[in-house]
Amino acid sequence: MSNERFMTRAVELAYKGRGATAPNPCVGAVLVKDNTIVAEGYHTQYGKLHAERECLADARAKGVDPAGLTMFVTLEPCNHHGKTPPCTEAIIDAGIGKVVIGALDPNPVAAGGVEALQNAGIEVEINVCSQACCDLIADFLLWQTSNSPFNIIKMAATLDGKIASSRRKPEPVSGPESFARVHQLRRIAGAVVVGGNTFYADNPSLTCRQDALPANFTQPLGIVVTSRLPERPSDFTLLRERPSQAIFMTTEDAARSEAADILRERGTSVWPLPGPQGGLNLSIGLERLRYDRGCHYTLCEGGGRFAMALIEQGLVDELVHFVTPRILGDETAPAAYSGRSNVTMADTCDFRIAQVESTGVDIMLTLRKK
Numbered sequence: 522m523s524n525e526r527f528m529t530r531a532v533e534l535a536y537k538g539r540g541a542t543a544p545n546p547c548v549g550a551v552l553v554k555d556n557t558i559v560a561e562g563y564h565t566q567y568g569k570l571h572a573e574r575e576c577l578a579d580a581r582a583k584g585v586d587p588a589g590l591t592m593f594v595t596l597e598p599c600n601h602h603g604k605t606p607p608c609t610e611a612i613i614d615a616g617i618g619k620v621v622i623g624a625l626d627p628n629p630v631a632a633g634g635v636e637a638l639q640n641a642g643i644e645v646e647i648n649v650c651s652q653a654c655c656d657l658i659a660d661f662l663l664w665q666t667s668n669s670p671f672n673i674i675k676m677a678a679t680l681d682g683k684i685a686s687s688r689r690k691p692e693p694v695s696g697p698e699s700f701a702r703v704h705q706l707r708r709i710a711g712a713v714v715v716g717g718n719t720f721y722a723d724n725p726s727l728t729c730r731q732d733a734l735p736a737n738f739t740q741p742l743g744i745v746v747t748s749r750l751p752e753r754p755s756d757f758t759l760l761r762e763r764p765s766q767a768i769f770m771t772t773e774d775a776a777r778s779e780a781a782d783i784l785r786e787r788g789t790s791v792w793p794l795p796g797p798q799g800g801l802n803l804s805i806g807l808e809r810l811r812y813d814r815g816c817h818y819t820l821c822e823g824g825g826r827f828a829m830a831l832i833e834q835g836l837v838d839e840l841v842h843f844v845t846p847r848i849l850g851d852e853t854a855p856a857a858y859s860g861r862s863n864v865t866m867a868d869t870c871d872f873r874i875a876q877v878e879s880t881g882v883d884i885m886l887t888l889r890k891k
């Protein structure tokens with residue numbers, strides 16, 4: 522196996538911790554002997570052992586002597602005493618011969634690992650699969666440098682880019698495997714956000730529905746972004762079943778209305794958002810979700826206009842787009858991204874494909890801003 526294959530496995534392991542490590546990064550590590558992976562580890566949860574120590578513990582449990590072996594780790598080993606002692610120490614003490622690193626640590630407090638390892642006589646190679654390893658910690662970088670949650674947009678569309686039939690009934694577009702992946706995203710999300718059109722047309726519950734949810738699992742908050750507040754909250758599943766976990770982000774005028782008071786009496790929050798000409802400044806709403814409600818990840822679902830508004834406002838850190846091999850062929854059916862007019866190819870919003878996965882009969886594209 523090549524360096525890239527080993528690092529790809531480390532990246533895959535790291536993603537298992539996604540959601541649980543916030544606001545720290547997801548990190549994965551593998552130990553290689555004679556061109557074979559002999560031990561693996563990843564950072565499972567905030568405050569717990571780092572990936573490198575998990576990997577060394579796995580080696581010990583399997584009776585593997587790490588001395589002289591090569592460790593592949595997605596992030597530069599930390600060189601500081603934080604919640605855990607420096608990983609550089611553990612690597613040096615274990616007698617590791619070589620360390621291959623995916624991305625350097627952007628956290629100035631923990632950085633310096635490369636130098637510490639080299640000073641101890643360990644061979645170090647950096648930037649192996651660096652794009653994948655940087656993508657892996659894009660959330661961590663954002664949390665360190667801004668007040669925003671990491672915002673994921675989810676979209677599922679037919680080959681012709683449609684998200685529903687023109688009857689707008691809430692029918693599944695993609696297959697069950699894609700649906701399961703969406704619920705994995707809802708599981709890590711502190712809040713699931715939809716636009717008013719989707720809320721009124723689909724009456725969504727915005728919950729994570731998975732078989733193996735832990736008993737203490739907290740459902741994501743349900744957020745509705747709309748200038749129009751519901752008059753009869755009890756008509757809606759979200760507001761009937763968990764009113765205090767729902768938040769309406771709306772105009773300053775609507776937030777002063779009687780409908781807003783009715784919602785508040787039932788325990789639902791109504792947050793006014795500033796915005797010119799009826800448009801809402803969503804970045805303020807998202808930041809408030811992180812700061813008032815501790816949401817590290819937000820998941821925006823549903824609504825082609827809503828998705829386009831987010832993209833135009835630069836509020837997409839990750840776009841998860843499912844393509845299902847079906848064609849509607851109806852121009853009047855709603856499109857995955859809509860609401861603009863008179864645009865030319867010079868005005869496109871451009872992305873880079875970071876990952877392509879098969880989810881049953883569908884394809885799941887993970888896209889990043891270019």
Ligand code: AOF
Pocket residue numbers: 542545546547548549563564568569570571572573596597598599602603604605608626627628631632
């Ligand atoms: C992690 N997991 O596997 C690695 C990290 O507060 P601490 O002690 O957990 O340290 C967090 C810092 O350690 C983090 O900012 C990052 O720079 C570095 N590496 N962190 O949470 C890991 N390897």
Ligand code: ZN
Pocket residue numbers: 571572573598599600606607608609
């Ligand atoms: Zn560490």
